[in-house]
Amino acid sequence: MSYYDTLKELKSLSDSKAIEGMAKYGITPERTYGVSIPNLRNMARKIGKDHRLAQQLWTEDIRETRILASIIDDPSEVSEEQMERWVKDFDYWEICDQCCMNLFEKTKLAYQKCAQWSSREEEFVKRAGFVLMARLAVSDKKADDERFERLLPLIKREASDDRNLVKKAANWALRQIGKRNINLNRTAIETAKEIQEMDSRSARWIAHDAIRELTSDDVQQRLKN
Template identity: 30%
Template sequence: MEDLRDIRKQLRLAMNGVISTSMRQKGMNYKLIFGVPIPEIKHIAAAHEPDVELARALWKEDVREMKILATLLFPAGSMTQEEALAWMREIPYPEIAEQCCNNLFPTVEQPDQLALKFLADKKSPFGRMCGFLLWAQLFKKNLAVEKSRVEAFLAECTCTIHPDVEAGATESSWQEKQAAVQALKFFGRLSSANAQDALSVIAEDGQPETEELKAYYDDLQFEFAYYEEK
C-alpha cells in the first residue's frame, strides 16, 4: 500500500530518539517507537485522505505512531460499534485509549450507547477508562445524549469512585478514576444542575470522607467555579 509506505517514510524522517528511549523506559514495549510528538503525527495525518483500509492497516502495526494515525485516518462515521469494541479490546496503553476516544470513537453512531458498552466490559484492561474518556468527549462537544444514558453514566461514576468492596467489587484503578473525574468535569460545565450532580457523585452531602475524595471534590468545585465566572 503506497500510503502506508509513505507514512512509514515520514515517520522515520520525524523520528526523535530521545523521546523514543524515554517512552520505552516508561514501559511502552511496542515493536517500534519513532518518538514523534502528537502535533507532528497530526501533521502527517493531514497529508493523507481518510481511508478505512489504510486506517485498519495502520492499526494492525505494533508501532505507536501508526496506531495513533489509525485513529486520525479512519473516516468519521464509518466505524461500527462492533469494530469500535474490537479496537478498544486491542488497545495496548493508556495513550492509545486517549487518542481513540479523542479522535475516533465519538464519530461512531450512537456514541453514548457505545460509551456504556465500554463501561460494561470489565474484562478489557482499558474498557472502563475508554468509557469515561468517551463520555468526556461527548460532554466536551455538547453532543446530544439520551437522559437515561446520562443517568447510567452518573451511576457508573459512582461505582468507580465508591466501589462496594465489601460486596465483592474490586478497587478501581487510578486511570479509571481519573477518567471518571475528567468526564464529570465536562458534564458539570454544561449547567449548574449538572455541576451539582457531579459533586454529589463524589460526596452527596458535600463532605468527602477521605483525602482522595476531598481532592476530587475540590478539583471539581474549582473547575465549576472557574467556568461559572467566565
C-alpha cells in the same frame, strides 16, 4: 498517500530521544518511532480521511501507525465490530485516550460504548468508557442533560476500582460532566458526595478531587455567567 509511503515517512520522523522521554509519562508501547503528536497530525492533514488506510495502519501495531489510524479514519465508516476489535488492542493510556478523542467520540455509537465499556473488567477497556464520557461532556455541545445524568450512576458504580488509570478516568468523567452547566454541576456534586460515603479509598479520592474542582470559585463563576 499509500500504506508504504506512510510507513516510510513515519520512519523518517523517528526520534530516539523522544522514545526515551515517553517512558517518564507512562507511554510504553512495545514498538514506537518516537514521532510527536503534532507531526502525526500534520501527516494526517496531508492524507485526509482514509478508512482503508486506517485499517492497514492499525494492524501494523506501532504506536505511530495506530495513533495516525485513529486520526485519519472516517467516523461514519466505523462499525461496532471495529470499535470492539480496536479497544481490545489498547495496552497503555496514550493509545486509549488518543483513539477515543480522535475517533470513537465522533461515532454514532459513542454513548452506547461508553456505557458498555465502563462495566468491563479489562483495564483499558474500562478506561476507554470513562474517557469517552469525559470527551463527550466537552465536545457534544448539543446533547441534553439527561444523556449525562444517565452516566453519573455508572461512575458511582465503578468508583471503587482502585486501578490508577481507571480511577483517574472516572474522576475525569465526573469533573467534565459537572462543568457542562450549572444543573449538571449540582447533580455531579451530589453524585460525588454519594461516592465519598463509599467504603473505598479509590472512591473517596475520586469524590474529594471532583468536589474540590466543581465547587471552586472559578468553576462556579464560569457556570453562572
